Amino acid sequence: MQPPKPPYQSALSAALAGDSNALIERAMQLHALDRQLRQSLPEPLASHVRLGNLRQDRLVFLADTPAWASRLRLHAGILVDAARAAGLPATEIAVKVATMRPVPPDAAPPARLSQAAREHLLAAAAATTDEELKSRLLRLASMA
Numbered sequence: 402m403q404p405p406k407p408p409y410q411s412a413l414s415a416a417l418a419g420d421s422n423a424l425i426e427r428a429m430q431l432h433a434l435d436r437q438l439r440q441s442l443p444e445p446l447a448s449h450v451r452l453g454n455l456r457q458d459r460l461v462f463l464a465d466t467p468a469w470a471s472r473l474r475l476h477a478g479i480l481v482d483a484a485r486a487a488g489l490p491a492t493e494i495a496v497k498v499a500t501m502r503p504v505p506p507d508a509a510p511p512a513r514l515s516q517a518a519r520e521h522l523l524a525a526a527a528a529t530t531d532e533e534l535k536s537r538l539l540r541l542a543s544m545a
Contacts, residue, residue: 431455434487441483446472453499458492460484463499470496519545 435452438460442450449469454461460480464470473480477494484491514522519542526538 434484434489437487438480438483441479442473442476446476450496453497455489455491458490460489460491460494462494462496464496465498466500467498470498514541514545516545 431452431454434455438452439447439450446469449465450473451463452460453463462473462480464473473496474494480494481491522538522542522545526535526542529535529538
């Protein structure tokens with residue numbers, strides 16, 4: 402007996418098989434459904450959650466913080482009703498906390514290249530005949 406496939410397996414298989422149209426279509430459908438379902442939520446809750454996936458009869462939502470996740474769980478009935486009104490066979494929701502925030506550009510200074518890396522980049526630039534590649538390698542070497 403084989404273990405069950407992870408939920409992302411079908412999307413990954415489609416992407417690797419070159420069936421990007423199906424993957425893009427799925428993303429567009431989820432985006433449209435997300436906008437429709439979040440309209441049934443009060444503000445500011447609606448701006449702190451996103452529909453992440455629809456698996457069989459379960460709506461999977463992502464929340465900014467555990468506090469917003471808890472508030473969203475209180476509105477599970479409203480979301481299930483809105484999904485049913487949209488023609489989906491939803492019976493439950495799952496809420497996951499996705500706290501990834503963008504890192505400000507000035508948060509971490511750029512790492513400097515080592516002297517050895519500089520020497521390798523200079524050697525590679527000297528060995529290539531492609532002028533654009535040579536220019537880029539020299540620019541990278543100057544960061545050491």
